[in-house]
Amino acid sequence: MDNGTVVIAADGAMTFEPAADFNGEINFGYQVKDADGDVDSANVKVTVNAVNDAVDAVNDEVTVAEDGSITLNLTGNDSAPDGGLEITHINGVALTGNAQDIAVDNGTVVIAADGAMTFEPAADFNGEINFGYQVKDADGDVDSANVKVTVNAVNDAVDAVNDEVTVAEDGSITLNLTGNDSAPDGGLEITHINGVALTGNAQDIAVDNGTVVIAADGAMTFEPAADFNGEINFGYQVKDADGDVDSANVKVTVNAVNDAVDAVNDEVTVAEDGSITLNLTGNDSAPDGGLKSPTSTAWR
Structure with missing residues (x-):
């Protein structure tokens, strides 16, 4: 029957079990007969009263490449029998209902204006990241779970700069x-x-x-x-x-620096009444160039 089951034991005892998390009205019929074979039918109306079902947030695990990003569906394995399941906090930060970036250790949860979520690890990080989130249902019941992100290393290029x-x-x-x-x-x-x-x-x-x-x-x-x-x-x-x-x-x-010119003493020998050619700058130096010979020479 819809939304429930009649369970008959070996001794004929009967119980009724509504479907999981169902509340509302269930109707089913039954028929009886007597020793003479006379039969009659009647209806059973079962009213299943609602109870406050707990919301259940379940831990998530995702894997992403270093310097990559991954879409998050944190409530995909959560349940809220009373409906209205929504995330209220990530890493202790309240969601605003607008576009939002939420920092976690070594990464960021990026929430778009339409509520879509992605996770981006910090640049060049690889390893394990953990952060928590909280959900609530239509009745205001809350529960929390953890997200484990495994960031797989990639081979990053070395960069030499001039x-x-x-x-x-x-x-x-x-x-x-x-x-x-x-x-x-x-x-x-x-x-x-x-x-x-x-x-x-x-x-x-x-x-x-x-x-x-x-x-x-x-x-x-x-x-x-x-x-x-x-x-x-x-x-x-x-x-x-x-x-x-x-x-x-x-x-x-x-x-360039201004290098000093360096004049070095000279010694020559000449015969009496003779003459000698002089090269006075031959042992001098002028790192900046332009070394000139003396303009006059006097003998004493």
């Missing part, structure tokens, strides 16, 4: 080539400079018009060639924990 530094002529500058690089999978390290493999020990690597000096502790400085000024370019390569590699360029601007 560097620019400035140094004075004949000076030196500390290099931090990986300071603006990124390796979401960790293990960022420089493997080559100007095509030369790093040894992990103290090392000098020549580049055009300069030298990259690597100390035993890995600290790096750049020293331009003596008296050089202008632009120097060299490349470097990095790798991450997964073995992914990337390359970038270093641009060094060497600013």
Whole structure:
């Protein structure tokens, strides 16, 4: 029969069981007969009174790729026999009924204006995330459950970014080539400079018009060639924990400084009543160029 069952025991005892969570009116008929075979029929009316059924929120588990997103249907396995099932809170934050972003550890629940929900893990995060939510039904009954999100790791690319530094002529500058690089999978390290493999020990690597000096502790400085000024370019390569590699360029601007001219004493020997050619600037220096010979020479 609709919405219920008559259960007859072996001894003839009868019970009636309404269908689960049904309330309302049920009607069914029955027929009797006597020893003479006379029959008659009647009706049974069963009134099933409603009770306040508890709402039931059930834990959810979803899986998403690192840097991806996934649609959430948190009430898909929940139940509210009295109807009106709705989510009221996520991670302790009340839902507004409008578009809303709710932060959880290492991610965000994004609620659209139409109520659709997605979950977005934090950038480059992988691992397990847990947060709670609360539901209620038409009678105001509430229940809570947990959401477990498994974020599967993906192989993130390492990113080497070009560097620019400035140094004075004949000076030196500390290099931090990986300071603006990124390796979401960790293990960022420089493997080559100007095509030369790093040894992990103290090392000098020549580049055009300069030298990259690597100390035993890995600290790096750049020293331009003596008296050089202008632009120097060299490349470097990095790798991450997964073995992914990337390359970038270093641009060094060497600013000129005013180098002092240096006149050095001269000594010559000449015979009495003789003469000698003089090259007075032969041992002098003028790093900035333009060294001129004396305009006059006096013998005393």
